[in-house]
Amino acid sequence: MGNEAKAASTEAPAATTEAGAEVAADTVDTAQRAADAALAEAAAEAEFEALAPAPRAEIGVIGGSGLYSFLDDVTEVTVTTPYGTPSDSLFIGEVAGRRVAFLPRHGRGHHLPPHRINYRANLWALRAAGVRQVLGPCAVGGLLPEYGPGTLLVPDQLLDRTKARVQTYFDGEPLPDGTVPNVVHTTFADPYCPIGRKVALAAAHGRDWAAVDGGTLVVVEGPRFSTRAESRFHAAMGGAVVGMTGHPEAVLARELGLCYTSLTLVTDLDAGAETGEGVSHTEVLRVFGENLGRLREVLFDAIAALPENGSRSCLCTQVHEGWDLGIELP
Numbered sequence: 001m002g003n004e005a006k007a008a009s010t011e012a013p014a015a016t017t018e019a020g021a022e023v024a025a026d027t028v029d030t031a032q033r034a035a036d037a038a039l040a041e042a043a044a045e046a047e048f049e050a051l052a053p054a055p056r057a058e059i060g061v062i063g064g065s066g067l068y069s070f071l072d073d074v075t076e077v078t079v080t081t082p083y084g085t086p087s088d089s090l091f092i093g094e095v096a097g098r099r100v101a102f103l104p105r106h107g108r109g110h111h112l113p114p115h116r117i118n119y120r121a122n123l124w125a126l127r128a129a130g131v132r133q134v135l136g137p138c139a140v141g142g143l144l145p146e147y148g149p150g151t152l153l154v155p156d157q158l159l160d161r162t163k164a165r166v167q168t169y170f171d172g173e174p175l176p177d178g179t180v181p182n183v184v185h186t187t188f189a190d191p192y193c194p195i196g197r198k199v200a201l202a203a204a205h206g207r208d209w210a211a212v213d214g215g216t217l218v219v220v221e222g223p224r225f226s227t228r229a230e231s232r233f234h235a236a237m238g239g240a241v242v243g244m245t246g247h248p249e250a251v252l253a254r255e256l257g258l259c260y261t262s263l264t265l266v267t268d269l270d271a272g273a274e275t276g277e278g279v280s281h282t283e284v285l286r287v288f289g290e291n292l293g294r295l296r297e298v299l300f301d302a303i304a305a306l307p308e309n310g311s312r313s314c315l316c317t318q319v320h321e322g323w324d325l326g327i328e329l330p
């Protein structure tokens, strides 16, 4: 918009209407005018970029400040989206030569509970920054006794038990620019990026962490923890771990054609899988804190090993084939 305004200011006032443009064309060579306008536009664009260089990223990590706070040269970038405000700014820095955008899922200070996170804004903001591959670490409860605290599990399936979350961009609601998303039914049989999963598992094994390959992540509405009956039900339905944020994060990433990989860290045994008092928030935070260092190492090794965005060949990139989305993705 600003560029157009600057470019337009070099035009003669008569060119602001169609009739005026015709009059102007009588006296000014049309081709010359077009060339002048193009030059002015390019100059304005260069000036604009010099004023506001936009750091770009290729990989996104949705996780807390403990993952990026010690990096040098992290740039905080505020992104607004047609879907509202993300959980926080993007914190863009470099890891192993790759440009990475970190987004605190719950906001800095952890003020957003899982059901109030603006998942659509979060994924949109990452894509707008250039991100095409996303790693989503999160804390979960183990539904089976063998998945105790400290287990890292890279799920291959997801069971959505959330209740009141918007889980699509294609809901027919017009965007602020007037475009309207079409109805799109997204393929989601395999909710996670197969390449990202392999990379994450290899990174964990490289750090001597015997990560579990596959399993179903059950996602509940929260913010409360499950009852024992719910926990037993989730285990009986085939769940391996249970969390509160893995959905709709995964499906929104898929709708945007992003590769999304979930890394779940078990911080407790869920209510039905243990005989004690049930899960406490304090316990979750303690175990997560204890494992944060090695989780960060695994994430950074995975970042280094992810493919270049331009060379992705996984199913995530083909999700829109044959569909007219009705809107432009950022």
Ligand SMILES: [Zn+2]
Binding pocket: 193, 194, 195, 196, 258, 259, 260, 312, 314, 315, 316, 317
């Ligand atoms: Zn992928």
